[in-house]
Amino acid sequence: MSSINREHDPRIAIFVSAHKPAAFPHGTSLLPIQVGAENAASRFSDTLHDDEGDNISAKNPMYCELTAQYWAWKNMDADYYGFCHYRRYFDFTSTAHTENDYGEIMDMFIDNRAIAEYGLDDYSIAQAVQGWDVITTPLNDVRRIGGFANLKEHWDADQHLRLKDLRHLYDLLCARHPEYREDADAVLNGRRAAFCNMFIMKKDIFFEYCEWLFPLLDEFTEHWDHVAADMQTLRTPGHLSERLLNIFIAHKQRTGANWRVKQLQCVHFTNPEPPAQLEPLEGDQQSIIPVVFAADDAYAPMVTTTIYSMLKNADPNRRYDVIVLERDISKENKQLITSFLAQFSNATIRFHDVSRAIAGFNLTTNNAHISIETYYRFIIQEALPFYSKILYLDCDLVVNGDVAQLFDTEIGDAAIGAVRDLDFLGNLNMKDGIRATYVSKQLHMTNPYGYFQAGVLVMNLDRMRTIHSVHEWLEIAQRPGFIYNDQDILNMECEGMVHYLPYDWNVMHNCAGRVDGVFAYAPADTFKAYTDSRQNPKIVHYAGFDKPWKNPWCDFGPLYWQYAQQTPFSLQITAMLAGIKRPQPPEHHERAIAEDSPLRKYADIVAPSGSKQREIMKVVARKIQGKR
Known part of the structure; x- marks a missing residue:
């Protein structure tokens, strides 16, 4: 004492x-x-x-x-x-x-x-x-x-x-x-x-x-x-x-x-900023359709395209609460997105910083085209305590229908409303048995053919809250061995609590010929339902590495550009297509070796902070940079 x-x-x-x-x-x-x-x-x-x-x-x-x-x-x-x-x-x-x-x-x-x-x-x-x-x-x-x-x-x-x-x-x-x-x-x-x-x-x-x-x-x-x-x-x-x-x-x-x-x-x-908290919109809560996205600053053009396509096809008599979960979208991009989408008077655009919610968790992904933002959906149940039900949409898709119809879908006591994943189901039927073994040993699912695609979700937040807390969801997300990260976790933890949606609400495009190469191996009834949905898709999902901003000839590519070229980011997306990288802003600090320099991790190893080697390295670095 x-x-x-x-x-x-x-x-x-x-x-x-x-x-x-x-x-x-x-x-x-x-x-x-x-x-x-x-x-x-x-x-x-x-x-x-x-x-x-x-x-x-x-x-x-x-x-x-x-x-x-x-x-x-x-x-x-x-x-x-x-x-x-x-x-x-x-x-x-x-x-x-x-x-x-x-x-x-x-x-x-x-x-x-x-x-x-x-x-x-x-x-x-x-x-x-x-x-x-x-x-x-x-x-x-x-x-x-x-x-x-x-x-x-x-x-x-x-x-x-x-x-x-x-x-x-x-x-x-x-x-x-x-x-x-x-x-x-x-x-x-x-x-x-x-x-x-x-x-x-x-x-x-x-x-x-x-x-x-x-x-x-x-x-x-x-x-x-x-x-x-x-x-x-x-x-x-x-x-x-x-x-x-x-x-x-x-x-x-x-x-x-x-x-x-x-x-x-x-x-x-x-x-040091105070914790940001979302508040419910004013007015009749029953008339609001909350739609949640997750993006970073690099994905600002894509999330804008997706939201624009959604609101362009939205019911003008319904209200849409559009919430973007993010950590680093610049003020300039937020202002640009908000100003552009202000043309839709029945929509409110909001941004919510999730940094605090995921701090302390070691979140990684196993696919180059899957970013950390994919885990943000795990925090929705606490970030939006005033909602019992929301829609979650990925940012690599365009919406051709009114998502109010999707939101109005009755899913009962199910935790999730989603479309079966043809890619996963096709792999389950492959002779090599690799995916079937994965499901058995890693996911422990009793009905692997119920596996759903998580890019389009109707989420029953009240039910999700009874399954796990946000902390528990993120702890599971730290476990190694998942192929599709949060999607695998949702399937594993929500098995038996899923309402399956029509395929036209999540039509995955033909990335690298996988319709014939993978999807066609799925159970016949599911594959037929998928092929039928391609005729009049309500949502086209560019899942996988073949994105329309990288390859305009990809499946459903022209449909994407029909929306993208209307946004204020159209030139940026065109630059991406041309392989032009965004120039890095100039450095303004006076550090001999910047905190984010790729040299720094090596400097820390060969010349620890406070050592004589470190001081020599700094002097050399400053001379090279023309600093005193």
């Missing part, structure tokens, strides 16, 4: 600066504060605001998170004052976590798991803070960051920061406080510093720091030439304070303050 005396706990106020909505840990020690609130487009309802009381909120474009520091100094009484950011927090545990070269622990979401793992709760914070005078992030070596000789070189390497501004600040500091010259020289000519402008201080130290810091910055900005500064250069005072913090602590320790100083690791959350 901790020795902390709960009756006399000091008041710990750690302010979490935020200029955009974020998920914040609950408690009394971590206090979210909106910075730049005076000129913000919207006001946060669940945070403090830096424009109340004595404040410098208007200076936020230059002072960054310092406007929260000033506000806390002038308006809050506490025993300890600390500062984090909406995406960066201290790790308040005693457990060492792996850092990147920038001295940061990288994680994704601020959720219950993260709160527990990094001690973002009042009790853990009190244990970590009490008894210390000053806490900072770890002292990081700029040689580790990019092979820099010292902090001045590190500053000058940033294309938005000017060395003359650092020199100007240095001159002001030495003029105001000549006793700090030795410490400023030691820090700026040195290689180690605490970055991110995060710290925790006892009240008297914090007040002394603010009384020293803000007059310096005010004098600097008073005569600072920043008329033509870009948005990043405008943040120079905030960057300067990061260096000044190190100089302040170095001076006090050198001159006998004897503060108890420690470092806590910094955890950087890449997705």
Whole structure:
């Protein structure tokens, strides 16, 4: 048990600066504060605001998170004052976590798991803070960051920061406080510093720091030439304070303050946004047809084509709630898709980020033409708690009929409404017995001829929820050995709970001649039903590798292009057809070896982070790239 005396706990106020909505840990020690609130487009309802009381909120474009520091100094009484950011927090545990070269622990979401793992709760914070005078992030070596000789070189390497501004600040500091010259020289000519402008201080130290810091910055900005500064250069005072913090602590320790100083690791959350939640549409829920898709940014042209074909053939008297599950579709593409489909007044287009739902699961596929997005259908039952029944459609198909008719299909107590899979059934009848063995040993199905194709589904969400939770579905999805991944899992777990739909609702095209080469081996009645459905298909499914955006001569290819050429992505799809790859956006960061570089995994093996080999590699990489 901790020795902390709960009756006399000091008041710990750690302010979490935020200029955009974020998920914040609950408690009394971590206090979210909106910075730049005076000129913000919207006001946060669940945070403090830096424009109340004595404040410098208007200076936020230059002072960054310092406007929260000033506000806390002038308006809050506490025993300890600390500062984090909406995406960066201290790790308040005693457990060492792996850092990147920038001295940061990288994680994704601020959720219950993260709160527990990094001690973002009042009790853990009190244990970590009490008894210390000053806490900072770890002292990081700029040689580790990019092979820099010292902090001045590190500053000058940033294309938005000017060395003359650092020199100007240095001159002001030495003029105001000549006793700090030795410490400023030691820090700026040195290689180690605490970055991110995060710290925790006892009240008297914090007040002394603010009384020293803000007059310096005010004098600097008073005569600072920043008329033509870009948005990043405008943040120079905030960057300067990061260096000044190190100089302040170095001076006090050198001159006998004897503060108890420690470092806590910094955890950087890449997705600090609050969890996105879908809400039911307004109006009569019984009249709504919810249709769910799953796509990534590369598939934006294809999902748009599919949705367009569906709405083009939809009943104008019905309402369609179109929901796209995604993780990385760009804002530009979302806007383009939404604007284009706004022509259908009876449809609502929504996007839902599933990153949180699948985080922590190792999801892979065994086919090159099957993407991770195929697993998104497993999360629908929790993502849409207000629906009992939905349609799920793949993005490699076009709709020739009204899906309202499909949605209206009565499937009773069945979990799934689907069309039998002719490809799978044909393989079951092959003499080699490979597929039959697979069904017996991997899927354990008692009636393999009931195997369905999962590209078009009527899903009874109420029944699905009784079979497995989302967590359980995704745990099964991690198991190895499945040929068709989620489709195999749905067939395995929903056997005996399937309502079979007419074949015209999922007419698979003739990919690589498989109609005669595979489908024809299926039971005669199913094959005849399939061939009949080809005459008037309500949905054509381009399942397999032979896609119309790769081969316009493929089966039903002209039908696809009839819809695709009407979308705003028609030129992009044409470029795909021509083999033209989308150009990669230019790199804007200053890393010698980018995080996503294919060289990085080899660098981590032959030159581990922090090693001499790593530093040599960085210097070489920077010289090759023409960087200092």
